Amino acid sequence: MSAAGGLLARWPRSLSERVDQATATPWLLRQTAAVRIGAAGTWLAYLLREWPHRGANWGPDAPWSMDLSGRLMADAGAFSVLTWSESPVWFEICYAAFVLSAVLMMLGWRTRGTSVLFMIGVGSLWQRSLMGDSGDLVVQLLAYYLVLTRCGQVWSLDARRRARASGVAATDRTAVVGWLVSGVALGWGTVVSQDAYATHPLVPGLAWAVWLALAARAAVGRAERGGQARVFLNALTNLVHNVGVVVIFAQVLVIYTSAGWAKTQGATWTQGFAVHYSMKLEDFRPWPYLSDLVASNTLLVFVLTAGTVALQIATPLVLYGGRTRNVILFLLAGEHIGIAILLGIPFFSAAMLAADAILLPTAALVRLERLWARHPEPDGAQRAAASCSRRAEVAVAGYGIARRDSQEGPKARP
């Protein structure tokens, strides 16, 4: 009997410790913020790079026409807001919204809601075209996972706003308006794309869940007796965040190990000359002289080939932490930067670096944060901020102020 009592006494305590561990704090907040900034930044740079080709890639001019992509998407049960209308105007509105959502996601403005927009934008472009590659896929998966996380808690405009807000909670008009507008948009989108949603409810499911969760949190925040409910919802939010963090971590390891594993099944990798082929593919030779230099050296080709496979398979060793992790992260970053230049795939590399950020040691990120905080707004930045606000005035009030601006400011608006 005493043994049973001991067991009973032991289990609940250990379980409650587990529950606390999973719900009391959001894990790896800085890493998640780094992933957010990296993924959104990569996507933003990509959207701007493809700006001149946007119509031919995803728009009305695309060889992969709306009709063709519609047939493939219907079979897959995929969805894209771009298919809602064939009008070029709708396409331009969507593309502008995708760019905007990437900017806001990177800055961490109203991050939770923005992350849903970002997810829809990334997915919409991915499904509309066949052109997406592994780099786009990484950004897309991160976009899904980031919706779960509190990635705007640090290093974001949200964090700055919270720090500046006084203790008294005023009505947050932006949040209310945003919530109402997004509710209408979500309702409309769900009706329009109900066929796709019927088979694959992931996107609308996530979007509606966030929408309801934001309302619930706002409600308990305002209620007088919301103390316990607030703590409870906060614990749930932390739990969902932690799920997101674990999933991103696992996804990164799956990417590397499966990429390495797939290579061990190929004769060119096991024979040690796969890199020779990569150097000779004309689409991946921005610097032919450099590529030929590598390809002509059998030993170098062998080292790069074997090293790539070994590194990718060894990536889970980051779980050991400490020096092992640092060495692996260093090598991964080196490899990504190398292939970004040599193979001309900077966006793929940037996406992988963004995903790798989840593996970074907290100590390094804290040091980075302190470095940043010590010079929160250096002279240059202050001046830039001042000139920015002046430009905003100019935009609003027109030429009269523009002239004053050019007299006052060190850098006049052209």
Add this chain to the structure above:
Amino acid sequence: MPEVSEGIPRLPRIYRCALLGAVVLAAAAIVAHVGLICLTVANSNVVARQHRGVIDAWTSPNLAQNWELFAPDPRSANIRLNARAMVDRGAGQVPTEWIDLSAPVVASVRHNLVPTHRALNEFSRAWELYDLSHAEGSPLAGYAPLAEAYMRRLVLSRWDAAKVPGPLHRIQYRFVITPIQVPEATGLEQPVPEIREQPWQTLTAEDVPAGASVRVASGR
């Protein structure tokens, strides 16, 4: 650290039970998701074959997993798209010369720090779809008409109407496959180049992408 829930231990029992349930659910969700993506990327195996439906339903189309960049082997050949067309000359119709529609794209990658996705992926994806759907006994055979329509539109989007004036009656394209020379140290046999000529195809207005300068003869 912001938003630390100090008050969890003081929550009433009902809330704590709900949290416990949520933690169990969360753990199960992680195991399920990570398990499914692992099965997606794994080699074909007994479990994956048995549960193919569940795995595909979860990972496709939103959580796709494709990490075989340059694996199991990098592409061992450069593949270029050539095309020619039937145009009016005098009283009849004659075929034009073969035009290398990949050359400008390859040139755009040269000395470019940030090549576009269009340059890197547009034709290679169209080729993959075409090649897979045209392989004998392919499960993707149903997509062959899609792949052909895509290729026709790709040809017309790259067709330089200024160089070859006049409306096009039909087009023909071919894939010029130039294998990469194997390093001598491997002792392997050098592969031979190959040209895969596809049949002549008639054109309709549907084959002309918006914004293309080319005209088709039968285009109503």
